[in-house]
Structures are given as structure tokens and as C-alpha cells.
Amino acid sequence: MEEKNVPSGSVTNVFKNGRMPTKEEYTKIWIDMINHIERLKANQDE
Numbered sequence: 001m002e003e004k005n006v007p008s009g010s011v012t013n014v015f016k017n018g019r020m021p022t023k024e025e026y027t028k029i030w031i032d033m034i035n036h037i038e039r040l041k042a043n044q045d046e
Contacts, residue, residue, distance in 0.1 A: 021029065
């Protein structure tokens with residue numbers, strides 16, 4: 001599984017479209033955000 005950086009504006013962009021995100025989009029945003037935070041935490045512990 002390759003690491004990818006989460007664009008900082010991903011959450012904002014979904015709502016900027018003038019519609020609520022679908023369940024799939026919303027879930028993906030949360031998973032990406034949590035993964036990003038976990039990677040940052042892991043890098044700090046090294």
C-alpha cells in the first residue's frame with residue numbers, strides 16, 4: 001500500500017460544491033484524515 005498525502009482542502013472542497021457529501025465520500029475523507037494524523041503521530045515518536 002503506497003502512502004499518499006491528504007490534500008489539506010479535501011474536507012472544505014466537498015462542502016464547497018453546495019451539496020452534502022455522499023456516505024462514501026464522507027467516510028473516505030474521515031479515513032484519509034485519520035490515516036494522515038496517525039502517520040504524523042508515528043513520525044513524531046521516531
